[in-house]
Amino acid sequence: MIDLYYWTTPNGHKITMFLEETGLPHRIVPINIGKGEQFAADFLKIAPNNRIPAIVDHAPADGGAPISLFESGAILLYLADKTGKFIAPDLRGRTETIQWLFWQMGGLGPMAGQNHHFTQYAPEPVPYAIERYVKETARLYAVLNKQLADREFIAGGYSIADMACYPWIVPHEKQRQNLDDFPHLKRWFAAIRERPATQRAYALAKEINPAPVVSEDAKRILFGQDASVVKR
Incomplete structure (x- = not known):
């Protein structure tokens, strides 16, 4: 099972597209970045850069403890290797x-x-x-x-x-x-x-965030970050 920490951004859509293509079992955990949910302590343990997406793979290939990843490119590469799909073998x-x-x-x-x-x-x-x-x-x-x-x-x-x-x-x-x-x-x-x-992935986005308007409060959260938001 994959836990996907997700919001409806281009980087988030990358991962839902992959999961919809492969049917890999997963659970969506919405992280509303316009409300500052990316700064929650539990999320920061998985994604120290306070950005979505991030995943936790509860069944990694080595059979060990769950693996967490942040950065959408790293996640795509990990999932491609895990499934053997959407990356050439040669x-x-x-x-x-x-x-x-x-x-x-x-x-x-x-x-x-x-x-x-x-x-x-x-x-x-x-x-x-x-x-x-x-x-x-x-x-x-x-x-x-x-x-x-x-x-x-x-x-x-x-x-x-x-x-x-x-x-x-x-x-x-x-x-x-x-x-x-x-x-x-x-x-x-x-x-x-x-x-x-692709259509399923974008339909899911509309269900999770049906009115993707960036409010003034959200702008302050998204665009006002500096070193002080990194919790020590």
Whole structure:
């Protein structure tokens, strides 16, 4: 049994997509980050960076004590290895999948996240920051579009690399991106959107958080963090 500590963010969706694809037994533990539930002591024992998602695997492959993980990319890789699914078994295929997973973790996610912040949540417009992150998001879309020019999915077969990237493309309109500018990416995006597991994962998100509005109180919690929030 996997306990998934989850909220309805792109990083959270990555893990529900994987779990829906595999049918791996799991339990969802909602962590409402807009209410500050990510700072609860019990959650911090699992996720010391006070971020979702995180998991606890109560049946690890070595038969030992439960294993906890934080960081969505690490979780995807762990679950792929646990199940033997959505990562190629051969060296070259596995390497390609992992490098695109890290590309998302180090590039697409952080840059699109800053795009979201400055285009939607900043208390006042910062033109330089908006231009900077909208352009960088477009560059990253172009990189992904080029990778998809001769293949159906990012690393060949459908994999954790696709699951990592897709949720960050879902809000493309809010990121001020037009998918018509990236035809290979647009085709890939539509194919993943139609997968039954993807649809189940996003339906679950609507059940857990039916009105995903970021209130002013939530903004203070989410965007006002500094070193003082790290409990010692």
